[in-house]
Amino acid sequence: MSELEEFGDESSEEVEVLTAAEVLSKLEQAWADEKFAPDLLEAKTDLVECMLEQINEMEENIQRAKRGDFKVSLHRMEIDRIRYLLSSYLRCRLMKIEKHTTHILEQEQMRKEEENSRLSPEEYTFAKEYQASMEGHFKNIALRHMPPNLQSLDPKQTAVRPNLDSYVFLRVAEDTQGVLVEEETVDTGEEIVDLEKGDQHIMRYRPVVPLVASGAVTLI
């Protein structure tokens, strides 16, 4: 597609204009980041919707095309590839939501007005319903047979939380100076690295959380 897509970023006033190909490569990056990050990243709803629109448009075009046209099979293949990317991305998010339901909903509640939600509205509904069904299930199956003092679940103890200290591979997209990799402890000094564009590193996820969110580093 050669025409330009309007692509609004809700958090800022300016409107980015991206070609469909750029949206696609951003989505590929979002997919990889989401796959490797231990916690749930911000939902890239705009990218997903833009790609879905493109696919639908393309499918309509295919409908209109002549039967047996050679182009059609190539377009179909591309659509299949993009659809795989989209569903893999969304499925990956759902898996994280199922795993860390309580933690994610807690974060969502503590979120300040001006921050963007990490969940899309649909994912939020899903998380809520998933939590309700799991709790209902536990109650029906086990908890109600327990002695009265053990009949409730304490989210503080039972919630599964992502391990932000897990190690990730990353590639630097923008120069960033002075990332504090290791805080100062009794026996070791603090460790600071400068990230240069194009470099690849392995380190804990925690120090780079803000950089992944801003796109200054990408996970690989």
Next chain:
Amino acid sequence: MDPAEVEFLAEKELVKIVPNFTQDKIFLIGGDIGPFSPSLPVSVPLWMAVNLKQGQKCRLVPPDWMDVEKLKDKKQEEMDSKFFTAMPSDQYMEVTQLILKSATDDIPHADEIRTLVKDIWDLRIAKLRSSIDTFVRSDATHAKLNHLTLMELNTVRPFLTQALDHMHVLRNNISGRIQSTQD
């Protein structure tokens, strides 16, 4: 990440083909491709090249680096260097596999190329293993991994990241910081 997913990413790499058909420009979502005319080389994504080749609609042109002499030099360079050298393609392994699987007849000295690429891969993986050993022994907390490709990282990912996670927990316990991890 599954190796198939790494391959999926490599499939969008552009390669040159010589088509044997005529076709106007194709407006794909990922960018415009074409126009195609017989015996004029044109760049297409690898997935399309493989598909066209299967339908016997084109001949694949090997990438510049897929050449016996160049690969021999590369192998020598990799052997002589203590560090990882820059590879001609970030997806050299995947691209070689895909091209040699679908278009062996278009690549001169295909067998030799297969062996050379495998040799380079083995050299690099051995180097990667020994540097991981040094890295883990040195008790470092981060490392720079320039010039390693995604497929190479992927082969050590599950083991390396988990081992480091455990070491991090152990280290923190020694220094008295108690942590709860459930992952």
